[in-house]
Amino acid sequence: MIQKLIDNIKKTKAPIVVGLDPMLSYVPEHLQKKAFAEYGETLEGAAQAIWQFNKEIVDATWDLIPAVKPQIAMYEQFGLPGLAAFKKTVDYCHEKGLVVIGDIKRGDIGSTSEAYAVGHLGKVQVGSKAYYGFDEDFVTVNPYLGSDGVKPFIKVCKEEKKGLFILVKTSNPSSGEFQDQLVNGRPLYELVGEKVARWGEEHMGEKYSYIGAVVGATYPEMGKVLRKLMPKTFILVPGYGAQGGKGADLVHFFNEDGLGAIVNSSRGIIAAYKQEAYSRFGEESFADASRQAVIDMTADINGALESSGR
């Protein structure tokens, strides 16, 4: 799957991923009204609204992008109907040929991590049959529990030819509280990064490992160090746009081959129509605003990469 991600990036010339994190407040009123008319102001109604919102955005952007990253929390908050909309979104993006990164940030130990892994990446055994649960291509994983928590995911990735992005340095303001603590003079996130690199070297695609890392766009200097520590690791970079990251900050997350990173934007794309820069599209044409935001983001990042000679 790491090769499919790379192939998709080369085909679209866009090292970006669209974060499908549909807050209900992002969904234009006409879509909410339609869903509520059909299902009432219920969890089913909310799920229908976010699914229709996603579908229009995917329809308007799929040919320009390699991958999407649905954030499962935004679906899980609507209970079972919300999770049904998550599954529908995953399946629909697959139909469009997109790589799906499930942003689930799970992490537990032993058989429990394995249960998450089979539920999201692999197949679960039921008697003589086996079934895919949510069937994403990659998932994000929290490393706080150590190898016991990560290895069951790696095992399933190996069997299914799928992949992981393990949290190393997250994009939020307080990520440093624990991640930046110095251990023998070096921040904890470097230790985690080295571990990710080691797991990665044992699980390689062609040039890159299918065990990737998450490093926030909001910490470009740390990204530069981590890029060197994890040369064969693909980096998923959240924090572009709404959280403050810009194309010029992101150059050092990439390798000299122009690969090795994929930059996520969620709000900045899916709620683009709410920004002044895209207000000309209007609420009804929110998906066209998202398409334009994808084009602009790709140009910003590619421009920065070209200026740097990558």
Place this chain on the structure above:
Amino acid sequence: MIQKLIDNIKKTKAPIVVGLDPMLSYVPEHLQKKAFAEYGETLEGAAQAIWQFNKEIVDATWDLIPAVKPQIAMYEQFGLPGLAAFKKTVDYCHEKGLVVIGDIKRGDIGSTSEAYAVGHLGKVQVGSKAYYGFDEDFVTVNPYLGSDGVKPFIKVCKEEKKGLFILVKTSNPSSGEFQDQLVNGRPLYELVGEKVARWGEEHMGEKYSYIGAVVGATYPEMGKVLRKLMPKTFILVPGYGAQGGKGADLVHFFNEDGLGAIVNSSRGIIAAYKQEAYSRFGEESFADASRQAVIDMTADINGALESSGR
């Protein structure tokens, strides 16, 4: 809800929690056969089997225990039908007056953590209406992302009078890889513990905070230190029984008032019938074996507490 947990512990004289982590391999054959006869060897069939398994265990133990801790991964692996069985289990345990600790180990940032919090503890707004999603009483939370990840959970707990157990030192063998790293000469888990204590002091029930901690039974010496660092924090202690923890190891997780900790056992109780000690019950009477295992575990822990004068 922390007061209800304490009241339930006092009423049952059992500082224990039953981990409802139903692997399909724990479910006796007659229950699997019945579920598959009705639903086929499908995700729905698996969900029905684990739900019936849970129900019998709850029916056989609810009067002896204060709380249950369903591990959501074991349900999530069966996709949407599995999560429906999780919800059914939560609701059924509430009917029986049990406190429900959702072992979800979620953790993200800002609005995403808030989405998890409303989905599991609070109510989500849909137009003019608000709905509970999974509606547990407590959930477990991963601290790797720092305050940004935890505070949205705390906010919802305050509104809903619910609570958290934040991972401090986990019970698994590799938990030390990152958690034990020395920061200024002290292990990281102590820093996390101090943070939990601080969050806790600002969010108190009567004597204990509703912001609790997870500390593994498999590390009794560390438990002793953490108990002192977090005097008003309730500690959820996994790792008893199958993972190796014994009653005598657990004394120092408790305060002098005999409170302050609740010890989880999953496999040791729900799959008790598979152990030689309980084989006399037979597979058909698996729930009676679970009841006996609850009685024995409670006696083991209370005996150790009495010997220590707590």
